[in-house]
Amino acid sequence: MGAIKTLIIGSGGMLGTDLCKVFPDAVKLAHRELDITNREQVLESIQRIKPDIVINAAAYTDVDGCEDNRDLAFQVNGYGPGYIAEACSKIGATLVHFSTDYVFDGSRNEYIESDTPDPINVYGKSKLLGEQKIAENTADYRIIRISWLFGIHGRNFVETMLKLSSQMDKVKVVNDQFGKPTYTVDLANKIKDIIELETGIYHLTNDGVCSWYEFASAVIDNAVPCTSEEFPRKAKRPKYSVLVNTKTEPMRHWKEALKAYMKERNK
Numbered sequence: 001m002g003a004i005k006t007l008i009i010g011s012g013g014m015l016g017t018d019l020c021k022v023f024p025d026a027v028k029l030a031h032r033e034l035d036i037t038n039r040e041q042v043l044e045s046i047q048r049i050k051p052d053i054v055i056n057a058a059a060y061t062d063v064d065g066c067e068d069n070r071d072l073a074f075q076v077n078g079y080g081p082g083y084i085a086e087a088c089s090k091i092g093a094t095l096v097h098f099s100t101d102y103v104f105d106g107s108r109n110e111y112i113e114s115d116t117p118d119p120i121n122v123y124g125k126s127k128l129l130g131e132q133k134i135a136e137n138t139a140d141y142r143i144i145r146i147s148w149l150f151g152i153h154g155r156n157f158v159e160t161m162l163k164l165s166s167q168m169d170k171v172k173v174v175n176d177q178f179g180k181p182t183y184t185v186d187l188a189n190k191i192k193d194i195i196e197l198e199t200g201i202y203h204l205t206n207d208g209v210c211s212w213y214e215f216a217s218a219v220i221d222n223a224v225p226c227t228s229e230e231f232p233r234k235a236k237r238p239k240y241s242v243l244v245n246t247k248t249e250p251m252r253h254w255k256e257a258l259k260a261y262m263k264e265r266n267k
């Protein structure tokens with residue numbers, strides 16, 4: 001049997017770039033090379049490349065932007081993954097796709113993989129449609145729900161805090177939304193293990209729960225807590241969208257992962 005051929009879609013994004021390091025021999029397609037909203041292009045590319053595994057890291061991730069650009073959100077996060085799944089099914093490839101804690105409404109304490117999603121913003125609804133379209137179009141998928149990503153190769157909360165901290169005396173950060181920060185490198189390194197598991201939905205995050213304020217306080221020393229009401233955003237955010245992983249080994253605590261991130265960024 002020949003070597004396993006992997007295709008990474010959305011290879012230019014924050015997670016996509018770290019996935020490329022874990023899968024150096026993969027065929028990589030960035031946004032300019034493949035638009036996942038173009039069904040014909042998706043089918044043609046995947047049928048031509050004939051990968052054994054397709055990892056889709058492409059998405060429209062601007063949560064507030066999704067409220068204004070609803071159609072684009074549903075095309076990229078909903079229908080696009082469905083086209084990729086259709087193409088994977090045609091050639092017998094395994095699809096690895098990323099979804100989000102924002103498919104849940106955040107009214108409960110914790111969510112396991114089998115809990116019923118009920119998103120409260122357009123981003124969450126569009127990502128849930130993506131999960132549904134994948135399950136409709138292929139039987140061989142790993143949908144990995146992740147949360148609060150930080151990685152070297154993208155705009156992320158840690159960098160935003162460092163920037164604001166250098167510009168302001170005090171940085172107000174919401175202390176009533178809770179989640180699990182997750183380092184893109186840790187996530188990328190786990191994908192090979194998940195591929196070996198059975199088809200289905202997985203929750204995968206670094207260990208440990210915190211509020212955005214607690215997360216900020218681990219990065220900067222001038223964060224001050226505030227409520228979501230004091231910091232209105234276009235999209236509603238779930239209050240407590242904590243993903244519980246019941247299917248795989250837990251990953252290290254987010255504080256350990258943050259240390260590794262800081263070391264890497266300061267190199």
Ligand SMILES: NC(=O)c1ccc[n+]([C@@H]2O[C@H](COP(=O)([O-])OP(=O)(O)OC[C@H]3O[C@@H](n4cnc5c(N)ncnc54)[C@H](OP(=O)(O)O)[C@@H]3O)[C@@H](O)[C@H]2O)c1
Nearest residue numbers: 010012013014015031035036058059061098100146148149
């Ligand atoms: N960031 C988080 O906190 C977070 C939390 C939970 C789940 N996730 C999920 O994790 C995955 C990776 O997120 P990320 O933070 O790495 O995202 P990201 O940095 O925004 O990267 C997404 C990539 O997708 C590309 N893209 C956008 N529209 C596309 C299209 N129509 N066709 C092809 N490519 C397209 C973007 O290209 P352009 O830049 O050129 O548009 C970008 O390179 C996504 O599925 C996201 O929903 C992220």
